[in-house]
Amino acid sequence: xxxxxLVKVSLVGVLNDKDAVLEATQRFGALHLIPLASVQxxxxxxxxxxxxxxxxxxxxxxxxxxxxxxxTDPDRFDLEGxxxxxxxxxxxxxxxxxxxxxxxxxxxxxEPWGEFSFxxxxxxxxxxxxxxxxxxxxxxxxxxxxxxxxxxYRDRYRAxxxxxxxxxxxxxxxxVPRVHVGSETLSSLNRSYEAAAIKLEELQLERxxxxxxxxxxxxxxxxxxxxxxxxRAALQTADADRVFVLQAWARRDRIAQVRDLAGQIGVxxxxxxxxxxxxxxxxxxxxxxxxxxxxxxxxxxxxxxxxWDPSPVVYVSFIVFFxxxxxxxxxxxxxxxxxFLFRRRFAGTALGRRMFSMSIWLSVSTAVFGVxxxxxxxVKPPExxxxxxxxxxxxxxxxxxxxxxxxxxxxxVVLANVMRACHENTLSGRLQPAGWCLVALGGLATxxxxxxxxxxxxxxxxxxxLLIVGIFGSDRKVNSLKTGALRIFDGLxxxxxxxxxxxxVLSYMRLFALALAAASLGETINTLSGQLNGAVPGVGILIxxxxxxxxxxxxxxxxLIAGCVHGLRLNVIEFFNWGLKDEGTPFRPFRKEETRL
Numbered sequence: 278x279x280x281x282x283l284v285k286v287s288l289v290g291v292l293n294d295k296d297a298v299l300e301a302t303q304r305f306g307a308l309h310l311i312p313l314a315s316v317q318x319x320x321x322x323x324x325x326x327x328x329x330x331x332x333x334x335x336x337x338x339x340x341x342x343x344x345x346x347x348x349t350d351p352d353r354f355d356l357e358g359x360x361x362x363x364x365x366x367x368x369x370x371x372x373x374x375x376x377x378x379x380x381x382x383x384x385x386x387x388e389p390w391g392e393f394s395f396x397x398x399x400x401x402x403x404x405x406x407x408x409x410x411x412x413x414x415x416x417x418x419x420x421x422x423x424x425x426x427x428x429x430y431r432d433r434y435r436a437x438x439x440x441x442x443x444x445x446x447x448x449x450x451x452x453v454p455r456v457h458v459g460s461e462t463l464s465s466l467n468r469s470y471e472a473a474a475i476k477l478e479e480l481q482l483e484r485x486x487x488x489x490x491x492x493x494x495x496x497x498x499x500x501x502x503x504x505x506x507x508x509r510a511a512l513q514t515a516d517a518d519r520v521f522v523l524q525a526w527a528r529r530d531r532i533a534q535v536r537d538l539a540g541q542i543g544v545x546x547x548x549x550x551x552x553x554x555x556x557x558x559x560x561x562x563x564x565x566x567x568x569x570x571x572x573x574x575x576x577x578x579x580x581x582x583x584x585w586d587p588s589p590v591v592y593v594s595f596i597v598f599f600x601x602x603x604x605x606x607x608x609x610x611x612x613x614x615x616x617f618l619f620r621r622r623f624a625g626t627a628l629g630r631r632m633f634s635m636s637i638w639l640s641v642s643t644a645v646f647g648v649x650x651x652x653x654x655x656v657k658p659p660e661x662x663x664x665x666x667x668x669x670x671x672x673x674x675x676x677x678x679x680x681x682x683x684x685x686x687x688x689x690v691v692l693a694n695v696m697r698a699c700h701e702n703t704l705s706g707r708l709q710p711a712g713w714c715l716v717a718l719g720g721l722a723t724x725x726x727x728x729x730x731x732x733x734x735x736x737x738x739x740x741x742x743l744l745i746v747g748i749f750g751s752d753r754k755v756n757s758l759k760t761g762a763l764r765i766f767d768g769l770x771x772x773x774x775x776x777x778x779x780x781x782v783l784s785y786m787r788l789f790a791l792a793l794a795a796a797s798l799g800e801t802i803n804t805l806s807g808q809l810n811g812a813v814p815g816v817g818i819l820i821x822x823x824x825x826x827x828x829x830x831x832x833x834x835x836x837l838i839a840g841c842v843h844g845l846r847l848n849v850i851e852f853f854n855w856g857l858k859d860e861g862t863p864f865r866p867f868r869k870e871e872t873r874l
Contacts, residue, residue, distance in 0.1 A: 280586050281560040281864075282529040283551060285311075290544035292521050295514065299507045299523070301542045306868025307534070308525035309558050313515040331356070331494065331501040334363035338491045341484050347492035354493040356501055366484050373477045380470040383459065389430045389437050392463045407440040408456045415452040424450070499870040510867060525867065526557050557582040560864035567592050569635040572628070577849035581859025585700040590856075591848045592635070594689060598844035600642025603836040604672070604792040605799060607654035609644025611833070616640060639840070646670070650792070654829060655799025672796055678789040680725055686785025687721040689847070690778070693856030701858075708749040709771060713855065715742030716778060746771050781851040788847075791839050795832060802828030 286308065290298050302308055338344075348354070390408065404425075411419060416436050419426075425441040440446060445455065461469075515522040527535050532548055539546035551557055559579050561571045563586070570592030580586060603609065616636055623633035651657050651668030658664035671677050694710035694717075701707045719738025722731040750768030755761045802825065810821035 279562055281562050283526045283557045284529050285549040286525050286527045286535055287547040288523040288544045290521060292516060292519050295521050298542050298544055299510050303507060303867055303869050305538050306866055307531055308527050308867050309864050310510055310513060310867045311524040312513040313524055314513060331360050331498050334360045335494050337363055337367045338488045341488050343485050344488040348489045349492055351493050356497050359490045363487050370480045373480055377473045377477055380473055384466050387458055387463050404441045404443050407445060408458045409438045409451055409453055410456050411436045411438055411453055418452040503869050558864040559861040561586050561588055563588050569631040575863055578853060579861045579863045580857050581861035584857055584859050585696055587856055595844050595848055596638045596642045598847055599639045599840040600646040601788045602791045602840040602844060603643040604646040604650050605652045606644045606647030608833050609640045609647055612640040652796050655803045672793055682785050682789040686782040687717045689852055690781060690855050691717050693852050697856050703752050705749040705752045709746050712742040712745030784851055787843050795836050798832050
């Protein structure tokens with residue numbers, strides 16, 4: 278487990294050769310580019326044809342219900358033109374569909390009132406027409422004695438009333454709010470609807486014609502993303518007169534290859550070591566068996582370049598925590614069987630293979646803890662049976678399980694502090710984690726060692742740890758009364774993390790709580806199924822099987838969610854809180870996605 282050492286590479290070349298240099302660098306695929314200019318506005322101005330736009334265009338064409346025969350000759354294909362035309366078609370179709378829907382709704386609203394147009398106000402004594410759709414059961418609430426109104430249409434449920442008045446009647450005069458009919462006539466609305474519907478059909482035909490490019494567009498997606506990446510990279514270089522500078526981070530062990538690349542493309546290569554002012558990205562490198570740990574770590578936070586790589590620890594602890602939460606041998610074996618059936622779906626990519634390997638271990642961990650707690654689809658093995666001999670974790674014993682989970686929490690937090698101390702360079706950076714280790718271990722000894730010598734030794738370790746943390750709260754030199762006061766303040770500030778230590782260790786009790794909840798739910802499902810089997814003769818067994826299948830499927834789904842969320846949370850929150858100091862950025866090489874067969 279390690280964070281790969283990097284160096285800073287500066288490629289200096291002639292401006293006219295920049296495009297060729299960028300393409301060669303992208304083909305090399307081992308440099309993390311450093312932006313040398315703020316180019317947000319220029320990046321937004323990149324024309325269609327980039328990776329995201331091409332993906333959206335392809336999705337729009339593939340989703341078309343009626344498609345033409347695909348063109349397979351790439352020489353006739355204009356990527357940027359097709360992408361731009363497709364996206365315009367999509368935007369126009371969506372606008373047209375919205376327009377048609379609005380017109381259809383307006384026609385439905387106006388149709389019951391018939392064909393009419395508003396006359397000049399002077400001709401009707403400056404009165405206005407107010408429209409109401411009144412349910413028949415509320416019609417009796419309308420008082421016509423002081424109003425000029427007319428029921429122009431009536432169906433089985435509603436009455437359509439037109440009221441004549443110079444101003445809108447008060448809300449209390451009518452049982453329903455008025456309807457906004459609008460000034461456009463029904464015939465005009467129908468003509469507009471017909472024109473919009475024809476326009477929509479034309480756009481649908483245009484989309485259908487564009488579907489002939491879906492095959493070559495799919496094959497050129499990677500090339501489109503590569504082209505867009507080169508455009509972004511071209512805007513991030515430093516250009517002056519006829520010279521440009523491309524700066525990037527590279528692995529230290531690939532310096533020779535970088536120099537060879539520079540010689541091949543005719544540019545000068547300057548290699549610099551990482552300085553204290555630099556903030557390099559973090560490139561994690563682990564044994565393939567622990568590679569999935571990198572995905573777990575970077576899911577939440579990438580460690581800083583000068584920190585340490587927690588991937589193996591997170592990988593192992595996540596597997597253990599997941600198994601403790603699921604804790605059922607039957608569920609673990611079922612998950613193993615499903616993974617075996619769908620194993621080919623994971624084999625296509627490196628990420629899929631890493632996830633498959635980790636999923637195997639997660640299932641094994643679930644089965645192992647299930648055997649240790651004596652849970653097989655929520656069923657306990659009979660007393661004295663072979664499987665009963667492996668039932669060593671008393672899940673129903675709250676006191677014992679609390680001690681186990683708190684012990685796991687303390688050991689996990691202590692490991693985080695030990696690893697941090699090993700990778701610190703300052704005296705306070707090394708001694709503070711050591712002090713917190715004493716605090717955590719002393720608290721655990723006090724809790725577990727009641728009635729033993731540990732009960733008296735534990736508080737002493739806690740006090741010693743707090744003294745170390747307080748004294749070495751910082752590396753500030755004391756050369757005056759002010760700096761002495763600030764040094765004391767630093768120590769007191771460091772001691773405030775005692776509450777964090779206490780709460781973080783208690784967080785590990787969720788392992789016991791979730792395991793107990795999953796086991797209890799499995800037992801409840803089995804009990805309910807048995808009761809249904811006895812209560813309903815004949816078909817009761819079918820109902821019982823259905824309850825078993827659905828109930829355990831729900832319990833497995835809840836266990837998977839809880840195992841992933843809480844198993845990962847204890848690593849990326851509690852463990853990272855004590856183990857990592859800085860947050861970094863992941864190493865993202867500038868490389869081609871396009872593959873050539």
